[in-house]
Amino acid sequence: MTATVQAPIHAILASAADLARELLEVLDNEGEALAAMKLEAPAGFAETKSRLVVAYRYKLEEIQEAPMVPEADAALAELKTLNTEVMAAARRNAAALEGALEGNRRLLDIVVKAVEKQRPPATVGYGRVGNRAAPPRRAPAASVMITRSL
Numbered sequence: 001m002t003a004t005v006q007a008p009i010h011a012i013l014a015s016a017a018d019l020a021r022e023l024l025e026v027l028d029n030e031g032e033a034l035a036a037m038k039l040e041a042p043a044g045f046a047e048t049k050s051r052l053v054v055a056y057r058y059k060l061e062e063i064q065e066a067p068m069v070p071e072a073d074a075a076l077a078e079l080k081t082l083n084t085e086v087m088a089a090a091r092r093n094a095a096a097l098e099g100a101l102e103g104n105r106r107l108l109d110i111v112v113k114a115v116e117k118q119r120p121p122a123t124v125g126y127g128r129v130g131n132r133a134a135p136p137r138r139a140p141a142a143s144v145m146i147t148r149s150l
Helices: 009-035 041-065 070-118
Strands: none
Touching: 009 041, 009 070, 041 070
């Protein structure tokens, strides 16, 4: 029979608090990058966020299973406060990501409409001498200016 060795609750709470602080920092950094219109930012933060979220969730499950002692009340209260901050930061982050996604969709729509507007109409039918008209030439280059304000 194998005995399960469980870390003391203080160590688990401290580890969870460290993960919460690290996750808060990553969420805040990603939010700042999105606010500065650095749209490549989400890709750079995704792996780190995912790793931290999984580790944090695991620690929270570990805390639920660990026996509580009265001396851990202060650390538990601090973790609850940090958890509230993490949840609020996650909501802000989700809203910022959704805003960036919507901005990218609008930008793509603008580019597509500009290209379609500059495309010459296709010639269909027969020419004066009875043969089919030549296929339309390649559309001229579209001049599109992309700005950071949508």
